[in-house]
Amino acid sequence: MTPPDPALQHALHLERAHHDTCRAALAAMVDGAQEQVVSGEDVSASGADAEVLGYRLRSRAKEMRELPEGPLFFGRLDSAAERQTLHIGRLRISEHPAAPPLVVDWRAPVSRAFYQASARDPQGVAVRRRFGWAPGSKGDYADLTGLEDEHLRGGEGRAVSGIVLDEIERPRVGPMRDIAATIQPEQDDLVRGDLRASVCVQGAPGTGKTAVGLHRAAYLLYTHPQRIRRGGMLILGPNRTFLAYISQVLPALGETGVRQATLQDEIARHPVRSEDDRRTAAVKHDVRMAEVLRRALYARVSADAGVVEALAIPDGSYRWRVPADELVRIVAGVRAEEPPYGVGRERVRARVVACVRAQAERREGPVPSSWVRRIERARAISAYVDAVWPRVRPEEVVAELLTEPGVLASAGDGVLDADEQKALLWDRPPRSWKSARWSAADLVLLDEVGGLIEHPEAYGHVVVDEAQDLSPMECRAIARRASFGSLTVLGDLAQGTTPWAARTWSDQLAHLGRPDADVVTLTTGFRVPEAVVGLANRLLERLDVDVPASRSLRGDGELRIRDAGAGDVVGDVLGSVVAAVRDALGREGSVGVIAADADVPPVRAALHAAGLDTAGPDDLGARVTLVPATLVKGLEYDHVVAVEPAAIAEAEERGLHRLYVVLTRAVSGLEVVHGRPLPL
Numbered sequence: 001m002t003p004p005d006p007a008l009q010h011a012l013h014l015e016r017a018h019h020d021t022c023r024a025a026l027a028a029m030v031d032g033a034q035e036q037v038v039s040g041e042d043v044s045a046s047g048a049d050a051e052v053l054g055y056r057l058r059s060r061a062k063e064m065r066e067l068p069e070g071p072l073f074f075g076r077l078d079s080a081a082e083r084q085t086l087h088i089g090r091l092r093i094s095e096h097p098a099a100p101p102l103v104v105d106w107r108a109p110v111s112r113a114f115y116q117a118s119a120r121d122p123q124g125v126a127v128r129r130r131f132g133w134a135p136g137s138k139g140d141y142a143d144l145t146g147l148e149d150e151h152l153r154g155g156e157g158r159a160v161s162g163i164v165l166d167e168i169e170r171p172r173v174g175p176m177r178d179i180a181a182t183i184q185p186e187q188d189d190l191v192r193g194d195l196r197a198s199v200c201v202q203g204a205p206g207t208g209k210t211a212v213g214l215h216r217a218a219y220l221l222y223t224h225p226q227r228i229r230r231g232g233m234l235i236l237g238p239n240r241t242f243l244a245y246i247s248q249v250l251p252a253l254g255e256t257g258v259r260q261a262t263l264q265d266e267i268a269r270h271p272v273r274s275e276d277d278r279r280t281a282a283v284k285h286d287v288r289m290a291e292v293l294r295r296a297l298y299a300r301v302s303a304d305a306g307v308v309e310a311l312a313i314p315d316g317s318y319r320w321r322v323p324a325d326e327l328v329r330i331v332a333g334v335r336a337e338e339p340p341y342g343v344g345r346e347r348v349r350a351r352v353v354a355c356v357r358a359q360a361e362r363r364e365g366p367v368p369s370s371w372v373r374r375i376e377r378a379r380a381i382s383a384y385v386d387a388v389w390p391r392v393r394p395e396e397v398v399a400e401l402l403t404e405p406g407v408l409a410s411a412g413d414g415v416l417d418a419d420e421q422k423a424l425l426w427d428r429p430p431r432s433w434k435s436a437r438w439s440a441a442d443l444v445l446l447d448e449v450g451g452l453i454e455h456p457e458a459y460g461h462v463v464v465d466e467a468q469d470l471s472p473m474e475c476r477a478i479a480r481r482a483s484f485g486s487l488t489v490l491g492d493l494a495q496g497t498t499p500w501a502a503r504t505w506s507d508q509l510a511h512l513g514r515p516d517a518d519v520v521t522l523t524t525g526f527r528v529p530e531a532v533v534g535l536a537n538r539l540l541e542r543l544d545v546d547v548p549a550s551r552s553l554r555g556d557g558e559l560r561i562r563d564a565g566a567g568d569v570v571g572d573v574l575g576s577v578v579a580a581v582r583d584a585l586g587r588e589g590s591v592g593v594i595a596a597d598a599d600v601p602p603v604r605a606a607l608h609a610a611g612l613d614t615a616g617p618d619d620l621g622a623r624v625t626l627v628p629a630t631l632v633k634g635l636e637y638d639h640v641v642a643v644e645p646a647a648i649a650e651a652e653e654r655g656l657h658r659l660y661v662v663l664t665r666a667v668s669g670l671e672v673v674h675g676r677p678l679p680l
Helices: 006-040 047-065 109-116 162-168 185-191 209-223 225-231 240-246 263-267 278-285 288-298 324-337 341-364 369-376 379-388 394-403 405-412 418-424 440-453 472-481 505-511 530-540 572-585 597-609 645-650 655-663
Strands: 075-079 084-089 127-133 144-151 199-203 233-237 259-262 311-315 318-322 461-464 486-491 518-522 558-563 591-595 624-628 637-643 666-674
Touching: 006 084, 006 144, 075 109, 084 109, 109 185, 185 209, 185 518, 199 209, 199 505, 209 225, 209 233, 209 461, 209 486, 233 240, 233 263, 240 259, 259 263, 263 440, 263 472, 278 288, 278 418, 278 440, 278 472, 288 394, 288 405, 288 440, 288 472, 311 341, 311 379, 318 341, 324 341, 324 379, 341 369, 341 379, 341 440, 394 405, 394 440, 405 418, 440 472, 461 472, 472 505, 486 505, 530 558, 530 655, 530 666, 558 572, 572 591, 572 597, 572 637, 572 666, 591 597, 591 645, 597 624, 637 645, 637 655, 645 655, 645 666, 655 666
Parallel strands: 199 486, 199 518, 233 259, 233 461, 461 486, 558 666, 591 624, 591 637, 637 666
Antiparallel strands: 075 084, 075 127, 127 144, 311 318
């Protein structure tokens, strides 16, 4: 046994003692935040100011109390010129607001050198120190198990440190962890990008694009707290399993109160109670539906010269009159401005009132505001506005479009062909929109019409993960929610599995309303071992997307191909799956068994019969998880058993893309079990 290094042990002792000091200071900060709430109750200020101050103090105290336990720092910078030492962690810790910090927040400008400094460009750093903590550590004294110094001024810079690799390769059990300790320079550039700039990250599997997006969200909240919190932050994921997996990343970075949702959650006006066939869903998700819906909505506006009559507005014993031709011009002028439908209604009302007011002032001189308000509420004007620009609900527009062939033919003329229009019509029209059974695609249509009527409130920043799978109409829904903010778009064209998945980012970004967003490609993987990446790259050549092959910095990991020699997922294939799972359980970490959705029941039965219990994808702490291929996107496991790739590839239109996702979920080892020829 190698004797312990006295110098290393002494350094560890000093750093452990510093960490204990930091824990005591943090506890004092939490207590102080609560004391501020108590003292703030008696603040001498106006009621409104006191309420705002109280809210901010309570929010700060709540955030401090909800910080997860864990190591308080992961790195240190030593500056030779200034003889300054800075510990880098997930939040700023100090013994007093005016005192030098014990720990500097990783997002602070001074911390950037921790990620960017190199032997070629030290950026004033003499030594960069990284700390190794025991897995699952809560920050106890003995959990600080190692440290690693990199002397940049001496030219000792290295590509990736041993501690970073250990952290990257740590077994995947439970939800996604933050990567603040392991961010690489190219990732740091993306994280610290300008709030005003939208960015698209095309990331190969294992390149950390999801973690980069979440850390960018945390960085923007830290750097622009008022601007972001005013509009809010939205994180959009593909499904709730994925959201559960990433849910602890932002709280671990000290950021709470961020909305994390699926797009369906965000646009849900009604529960989903029906399912469209592929043909119907494809038409509803097509961008041409935006024009069809716009026509259907504005077809309700009617102000033809032959229909509109002059308007008489009673005012005591007198009647003001607005000629028919003037009313036609008002409606035509508002239509030409293309405001939101609801705004257009009020503009028509305001301009009719303006006509009456002009007459009154020519006759009687300036009129009081009370008179204007009374005329605005006049029954004749309200009836006229309702007649030419009727109030309408999105449900009424969509239901009428999907039930009335004549309405659909008029709105879809020259946009949709006859077969497409037929596919849209409901087989069993409901008695009214209130009894309609809406599908997931219908919710997208309702949101489009809702956006035409009145723009939804926009977020300060929106992070969209798995963006390659969004339909053009779904992209438009997101664009409306980021109309005054910026976007971080994350995805991989090779992992596009929906029938409408994007083939190019230029098209997708145009639908998202950000055609000029920069597209940054990440091809260096830190999660997926080299052997697994090599197998996935063989499949990448068969996919219809222009995506560069990725590479891995990890030479470890294991790839096995187990030929069961049978047909479907029966007999020898199931026996081979059981054997593969047993082998994986002999190693450390989580085991993910991934099969085509239809094959999940027999695989589960075989594992259960063998005494191997499995959990579903929502159980993030399970040792063995059985996951349908359609739900595995974004997840990762130490060891993956991929069952019958041919069945996965044949199960859906873009099955090869789905298989590419399945093959790239492994962190340490991948075993492919097949009885049929591999589609590689």
